[in-house]
Amino acid sequence: MTEPADGDAPAELQLTSAEWSMWQAFRNGSTCTCDLRCSICGEVVLPESRFTTLRLVNCAIPRVEAARLHTEGDLHLPRCVVHSGIRLTDAHIGTDLMLNQTVVHKDRQGRSIMADGMTVTQDLQAEMLESYGELSLRGATIGVSLSLRGSRLSNPFGRRALNAPQLTVERTLYLTAAGLPNSPFSSGATPPYGTAYTPSRGTRVQRFECEGGMRLDDGRFGDAVDFEHARFIMESDQELSLRRIQTPELRFLGERPQRGRVILSGARVVNLVDKSASWPGLGGLWMAGFAYETLIPRGHFPLSLRLQWVAAATPEYAPEPYEMLAASLRTTGEDADAREVLLAKQRRRRETLPLAAKTWGFLQDWTVAYGYRPGRAAVWMAILWAIGTIYFSMSPPPPLKTGETPPWNPYLYSLDLLLPVIDLNQSGAWKPGGGAQWAAAVLILAGWVLATTVAAGASRLLRRQ
Template identity: 65%
Template sequence: MTEPLEGLTPAEARLWDAFRRGDPCDLRTGDPELDDPAADLEWDASRTVRAIVVARLLLDGPGREPGRVAALKLAGALLTGVLDLSGGQVRPYVELRDCRFDCRLLLPEAHFSTLRLLRCAVPRVEAARLSTEGDLHLPRCTVPGGIRLTDAHIGTDLLLNQLVVGQDRSGQAISADGLTVAQDMEAELVEAAGEISLRSARIGGRLSLRGSTLRNPYGRYALNAARVTVEHTLYLSSGWLSGHLDGGTPPVGVRTRRFSCEGGVRLDDGRFGNAVIADKARFHLVGAQTLSLRRIQTPELRLTLDEPPSGRISLAGARVGNLTDARSSWPGAGGIDLAGFSYESLAPQGSFPLSRRIAWLADATPEYNPDPYETLAQALRGSGEDSQAREVLLAKQRRRRETLPLAGKVWGCLQDVTVGYGYRPGRAALWMAVLWAVGALYFAGRPAPPPVDEQAWPHWNPALLALDLLLPFADLGQSNAWRLSGAAQWIAAGMNLLGWMLATTVAAGASRLLRRG
């Protein structure tokens, strides 16, 4: 059995004995103000424990008492010196509550069963390639110098709720590229000043940032999670302010805090097994900062904001099953990139009329691009809204017309006015009926012209003559039977020309419909 170190203080001796029994060692005074590790109040020597004593207990501690399980459960202590457990195998359960560290905590390549730091104040946490068999908890801790968890492996859950964290010299608050969490990563109501980097991280459950406030206004990103994999859901939504944090929907009457981000968000190439939810979140972007969701893949994207981001949103190349959005979620012209964005269905929250949806597409395509229009039309067809899908495709043709030369614009206008590019075929019948009526009345008010063949002498029928002139592919025996002259000849030629144009536009529209837009 390892003997106690010489020269232990009363607090250290008390901790040594408690460790063997797995009992808590509580050095708190009972005064919440005096026990706050983040407060600017001095703690006396009766609460001081040297870091080397803690390291000795965890790495080469005394044996447990018979029938007990050794564990380090320390509360209200001032840990002096650097607690360096780098590369160590820490088998006992470790829980530190309301403790204050006067130097950084070094845990790179260390292995723990479970490590819990609850409401502790630590200048900085270095834990690259840390591994745990169970949880890693840092809730309500204050870490002004940032946290490094690069390539760390957490065996179950990572809990960071109500963490207050500052940035290191490189501007990062939490550096966790390559992090692996077997289950959930909870980072609710976090206050971070600096970049949170989760590039290529893998989360086996959900990643929750409900109610968190991320601030990095002078950097490029406040949240950089490119290539992240989340097996369940990413939450960028409201968190509820209470003593108990277990996620879920806030109960009625409970105060909530919205997710707020000052700085860019990058989720490019992320994979999400269930959904990405940004509900009532606030994104304050300046300069080149963007809300970037390029090439993400998720069954559902819920973007329901009360106000649009102050910068640009990019969904270029993203693939989404169901898109739930709100009219207020989207910035104006030039602030949206939907190039290559695909979704299968739409479920707008609140009023989002089709006219505004078409304007949304126009805002996203300063230069004409047919793909966003066709994607929207396909989603509307899938939900049974065929008439709305045709309106979207009609809007696409009108946008395309703006890019054509003068002759193309004239021809396009004619197709639009007559048959709505084939998406409003009833217009052609209406025009035919109007022209037929006008032509029939005109010819009925004139005497019968002389026949081409005086011996045949056909029966004069003004209505059939007008119809024969309008139908270019039919011969009703009238248009070629009479010798028209003067104004009547010009009227006949005009009707024949209009008939050909109507027939051509109807054929073009029918062909477009057969190609499904």
């Protein structure tokens, strides 16, 4: 081990593997700190070790092997360069785990950080982390928040850059941009490591970027999952998978993925905060069984674009996304928009029907918009009534029985033909023939069609479909 002489500038601290092992053994059970720029020649091997606090700052390390490590306080590895991965499987960190600005390369299995089953009592800060390989957090538990602000996760060697099914974060998962301070000790930094922070307007930022798939299936997040300004670079067979996650708020505010798929099947959120420009196009979004209560759009997100969002998630017709959207709109008092969504659902459903049912669907749509625009029925009724009145005024039919008919009234006669069930004692008293007979038949048929479509629409509205 070599150290700088008194009065010299801090030099690189060289630790051989044996020297590190002796130092670690001496420090075991207490606080271990290396705040100099050090280069460790061998692996840092700490399986099942116990420390009060362990800090390695700005170090070059071949590998960190620390499965089942237990610390009562922090584990800090900021600004380190780890050449062959970090293993923290089943580790227990008593307070915070800090990996800010750390660069980690993959191990022989293609993983940069393997922390399956790890427990961090407070925060896991990995802001502006660079990970080259799979970052694995399967079944990990974070007691407060997990911050990957400004980090770059890249795994060209496998399917996923972040693999974290069944991850539990008691507060918020941040996959957002990080503000870049002017120096490590500027406002928002925490000496001696200089953490990033959530950027304000006008601040230079570094986006969170994920090159490869991401898996957060079955995760539980106490406050939110935040993707603001995130960028996902995926191949066609890769996924941003959020299957069955549960969180009060999902902030889907990143860049639109150009390839790959976003999977929300079975996810349950209370607030969905999103932008129209963040969602992938047709075939790139799956959300069967996705449940949300309130939509909070950022920027311009009209109903027409929201319907395109649903259509993109349903290359084959499925009613649930339309019904979920309509229910959310009704919750916020937007009943007219909810009816438009349900009308769009009926039109999508019509595309799957056989010819006869499709024809009947077109007729319902054309006349009363499947019952969601009942005012159309009154308009059609008024038009047909006026046409019938004009026609029968010019061509009155003869009486069925002379001397037993009521006074001739073309208005009531036309209305009696149009209204099914209701009898105004007019249609049965006259005997139309020739063209008048055909005109009467058309009015009767039109009346029944209008009545049937209105009844079908009313039934659909009562069933909230």
